[in-house]
Amino acid sequence: MKIVVLTGAGISAESGIQTFRASDGLWENHRIEDVATPEGFMKNPNLVYQFYNERRRQLLSPGISPNPAHIALAELEKQGKHEVLVVTQNIDDLHERAGTQNIIHMHGELLLSRCEVSGITHEARQDVTEEDECPCCTPGARLRPHVVWFGEMPLEMERIYEALSDCDLFLSIGTSGNVYPAAGFVAEAKAYGARAVEINLEASMTATQFDEHIYGPAGTVLSEFLMTLP
Ligand code: BV8
Numbered sequence: 001m002k003i004v005v006l007t008g009a010g011i012s013a014e015s016g017i018q019t020f021r022a023s024d025g026l027w028e029n030h031r032i033e034d035v036a037t038p039e040g041f042m043k044n045p046n047l048v049y050q051f052y053n054e055r056r057r058q059l060l061s062p063g064i065s066p067n068p069a070h071i072a073l074a075e076l077e078k079q080g081k082h083e084v085l086v087v088t089q090n091i092d093d094l095h096e097r098a099g100t101q102n103i104i105h106m107h108g109e110l111l112l113s114r115c116e117v118s119g120i121t122h123e124a125r126q127d128v129t130e131e132d133e134c135p136c137c138t139p140g141a142r143l144r145p146h147v148v149w150f151g152e153m154p155l156e157m158e159r160i161y162e163a164l165s166d167c168d169l170f171l172s173i174g175t176s177g178n179v180y181p182a183a184g185f186v187a188e189a190k191a192y193g194a195r196a197v198e199i200n201l202e203a204s205m206t207a208t209q210f211d212e213h214i215y216g217p218a219g220t221v222l223s224e225f226l227m228t229l230p
Contacts, residue, residue, distance in 0.1 A: 001229070004167040005073060006185055007088045007095070010174020010200060014067040014219040015094055017059065021176050026055075037149045045130050045142075052145045053127040056110050059092050060125060066098035069173065069218035074099035076226055085163050089175060089182050091147055106154040106182065112146035121146045154181060164188040169229075170196045173218050177204035186210060199225060 009019035020026045034040045035051040058064060066074075077084040077100055086095055086103040091110040095103050113124040115134035122135060122143065133140020148154050164170065170189035177183040186196050186209045198210040199218055207213060214221050 001082045001168040002163075002166060003076070003082050003084045003169045003171060004163050004185075004189065004194075005084065005086045005171045005173060006175060006182060007073075007086060007090060007173045008175025008182070009090060010176075011069050011088075011218050012067075012090055012092055012094055013174065014069065014217060015092075016064055017090075017092055017094075019174075021178065032150060036147075037151055039151075041144065041149070048145070049127075049129055052110060052147065055091075056124065056127070059110055064094075066094045067219045069222045070094050070098035070100070072223040072226055076229075077102060082229065085167075087160050087163070087182075087185070089179065104156045104160060106148070106156060106160060108145070108147035108155065110145070110147070113143040114146040115141050116144055117141035157181065160185070161188065164194075165192045167192070167194045170194045171199065172197070172204070172206075172210070173199045173222060175200070175204060177206035197225070 013019050018024065018026050030051060034044065035048050041048045073086060073095065076082065084102060086100050087106055088095055088103060089107050091105065091108050093111055111124055112121040113128050114121050115136050118136045120136045128143055130142060132143050134143050164185055167189055170186060172186060175182065183206050186206050190196050190209060196210045197212045197214065198204060198207055199214045199222055201217065202215060214225055
């Protein structure tokens with residue numbers, strides 16, 4: 001079977017990474033327009049650098065590691081019985097740390113910076129500030145988070161739509177279905193005849209578009225569901 005898995009912040013919640021829209025979520029103490037838009041970055045770059053530096057420090061801290069949900073997806077791919085593509089809205093590297101290889105970070109990656117002149121990405125595992133210069137230009141240019149902000153085009157959309165048009169199972173895990181175009185993927189996959197399953201803590205904004213729903217913590221319910229696959 002060809003399986004496309006869309007993941008959101010909920011799959012990393014049990015690893016200790018805050019989600020966005022929960023009561024203690026990231027958007028509780030930051031205005032989206034201030035920290036996740038190009039305009040916000042233009043207006044106050046230091047606030048944006050700090051927002052991502054805090055999240056990067058947390059991601060790289062010793063207590064953060066993949067949880068059973070990330071591991072279950074990596075096992076599914078490794079078994080080799082199905083063709084698995086993980087399309088994640090998350091900018092953490094927990095899928096990779098669990099062993100997933102076939103992955104698209106459609107909203108970018110926290111551990112990469114991008115040169116504002118050349119567009120080349122560079123590893124970012126330390127704090128990044130406005131004073132940092134890219135290693136690819138002379139003179140060095142400013143580095144921005146390699147993250148897709150609101151109003152910016154998500155990455156590898158062609159490859160994602162190609163996979164959605166050709167999958168047997170579309171599995172959505174840990175996303176509230178608020179953000180487009182990711183929230184539109186279920187309709188896309190269904191239009192091509194895929195079976196659509198939602199795994200989440202509670203019904204997402206697009207829940208009615210799914211054939212099946214499994215509600216509970218992904219770290220527990222995902223591996224149970226994957227065992228039912230042929
Ligand atoms: C674009 C940055 C076009 C990285 C992010 C009006 C209508 C429709 C669309 C729009 C509109 N106005 C504007 C738009 C477009 C906009 C959008 O969708 N806005 C929404 C808010 C209305 N979208 C965009 O701007 C996108 N770009 O459209 O470009 C374009 C066209 C041409 C040319 C140029 C451009 C760009 C979207 C990307 C924005 N960047 N993040 C970062 O800082 O991380 S989005 C942000 O939200 C994150 O990436 C996150 O991944 C994403 C989605 O959130 P979720 O992952 O779903 O997280 P959330 O907290 O919401 O939910 C978590 C869920 O997990 C919950 O349901 C919870 O119950 C569950 N859960 C919790 N714990 C567990 C669990 N489930 C299981 N187990 C658990 N243990």
